Amino acid sequence: MKAKFLIPLFIFLALAGFLGYGLKLNPREVPSPLIGKAAPAFRVPQLQAEDKTISPEDMKGRVWLLNVWASWCVSCRYEHPVLVQLARNSPVPIVGLNYKEVRGDGALDAKAVDPATELATARQRARQWLVEHGGDPYMASAVDLDGRVGIDYGVYGVPETFLIDQQGVIRYKHIGPITPESLRDVLLPKIAELQRAS
Amino acid sequence: MRRLALVAALLLPVAGHAGEAAPVTDDPVLEERVMRLSHDLRCLVCQNQSIAESNAPLAVDLRNQVREQFQAGKDEAAVVDYLVARYGDFVLYLPPFKGTTLLLWLGPGLLLVAGAGWLAWRLRSRVRETPHALSAEEHARAAALLDGTAKPSRESRL
Numbered sequence: 137m138k139a140k141f142l143i144p145l146f147i148f149l150a151l152a153g154f155l156g157y158g159l160k161l162n163p164r165e166v167p168s169p170l171i172g173k174a175a176p177a178f179r180v181p182q183l184q185a186e187d188k189t190i191s192p193e194d195m196k197g198r199v200w201l202l203n204v205w206a207s208w209c210v211s212c213r214y215e216h217p218v219l220v221q222l223a224r225n226s227p228v229p230i231v232g233l234n235y236k237e238v239r240g241d242g243a244l245d246a247k248a249v250d251p252a253t254e255l256a257t258a259r260q261r262a263r264q265w266l267v268e269h270g271g272d273p274y275m276a277s278a279v280d281l282d283g284r285v286g287i288d289y290g291v292y293g294v295p296e297t298f299l300i301d302q303q304g305v306i307r308y309k310h311i312g313p314i315t316p317e318s319l320r321d322v323l324l325p326k327i328a329e330l331q332r333a334s
Numbered sequence: 335m336r337r338l339a340l341v342a343a344l345l346l347p348v349a350g351h352a353g354e355a356a357p358v359t360d361d362p363v364l365e366e367r368v369m370r371l372s373h374d375l376r377c378l379v380c381q382n383q384s385i386a387e388s389n390a391p392l393a394v395d396l397r398n399q400v401r402e403q404f405q406a407g408k409d410e411a412a413v414v415d416y417l418v419a420r421y422g423d424f425v426l427y428l429p430p431f432k433g434t435t436l437l438l439w440l441g442p443g444l445l446l447v448a449g450a451g452w453l454a455w456r457l458r459s460r461v462r463e464t465p466h467a468l469s470a471e472e473h474a475r476a477a478a479l480l481d482g483t484a485k486p487s488r489e490s491r492l
Contacts, residue, residue: 166378169422240391283395290420292378292392 168290168309175202175300176288181255183234183262183277190278192304195231199330201323202298203274203314204233204286207265208241209294215313216269222319223273228327232277234262235286235294254281299323301330359401368401371410375400375417376425384427 170176179191192202203219205212223230237258239246249257258279266272280286289298299308308326310318359365372386379390385397396417403413417425429435468476 163381166424167422169419236391242391246391283391287395287399287420290422292421 164293165311166292168306170290170298170306171309173306175298175304175306176285178278178280178285178288180278180280180285183232183259183274183279184272185276186259188276190231190276192300195229195300196304197302199228199302199327200275200300201228201230202233202289202300203230204235204289204291204294204296205277206235206237206240206294207261208237208243209235211313212295213269215295215315216273218314218316218319219273220270222314227324227331229275230273232274233285233289233291234258234277234279235291236280236283237262239282240294255279297323299326299330301333364401364404367404367410368397371400371413372397374427375414376427378421378425 175192177192179189179193182188182190205215219230238244238249238254238261258281262277262279278285283291289296293311295313297310297314298306299310301307307330308323310323314323369386373384375385375396377383377385377388377390377393377396379392380388383393385393385400399417400413403416408416414426423429423435429438431439
């Protein structure tokens with residue numbers, strides 16, 4: 137066989153192919169086991185309406201987005217205009233999950249947070265951030281002070297966004313900030329598909 | 335003085351060696367269990383650390399979850415199931431043996447078997463190769479070369 141000397145070349149090309157593919161994978165994007173499962177239940181206070189709570193139950197029958205955010209989250213600043221724009225066009229309601237607003241802030245000492253005033257502090261901080269960053273795109277925001285709701289949703293970074301269908305089943309999880317491109321190419325088609333299904 | 339500074343610099347990493355998180359409750363048995371399990375769980379924020387070693391806020395939260403669930407009477411398997419249901423198999427440093435991890439678990443063994451098989455085949459076929467016998471002329475040339483009496487050859491062989 138004359139071409140035997142080419143074998144190492146082919147092995148190299150195969151290896152380079154695998155490694156090249158591996159380079160493109162993002163190790164930060166951990167697939168969520170919650171896709172296709174019912175959105176975990178919670179009932180927590182709302183951000184704006186102080187006397188109201190919010191739960192995924194309240195959203196039954198609609199396709200909606202659950203967007204995890206916090207005022208200390210830097211990427212959320214880049215995502216926010218996209219959400220505001222999306223809310224203006226309003227194909228779907230966006231529910232915010234305000235994640236560890238006070239305790240999650242690296243600039244504060246989490247142990248020094250006073251539980252008695254934490255909710256009020258969180259509301260004040262979050263509202264101010266919304267005002268400063270172009271408005272409130274959320275139908276309502278759930279205040280998850282201690283991050284427990286976040287754990288139930290497998291949140292490991294902010295922002296994250298869940299697409300939930302009429303039956304309350306999580307259909308898609310977007311990790312990291314939503315960009316105009318990912319909204320147009322991924323999220324909106326998925327939303328349209330779910331809405332057609334109803 | 336310089337040498338002293340060098341030694342101090344070399345010792346610095348030892349002094350700065352990251353310890354584990356300080357225990358939270360004063361129940362040593364419980365803390366032991368929490369830390370033992372935490373060593374097998376991956377922190378999703380700093381992915382090459384376990385939640386026992388990491389001090390990322392999420393790792394602290396997850397350690398607290400593990401502790402709380404132990405306090406509520408759950409065993410190790412139940413706590414692992416709880417975390418896997420939320421974060422997937424990725425939280426486990428020891429991935430389960432199932433369809434999608436088949437190659438991961440068996441791959442190294444398969445590679446070893448394939449490599450050993452190839453080596454055995456090569457060695458066997460090498461034994462079968464009969465050594466090339468030299469002609470009388472070649473013998474003479476080889477002897478001359480070894481004696482150092484050979485003239486530079488114009489032939490390309492040998």
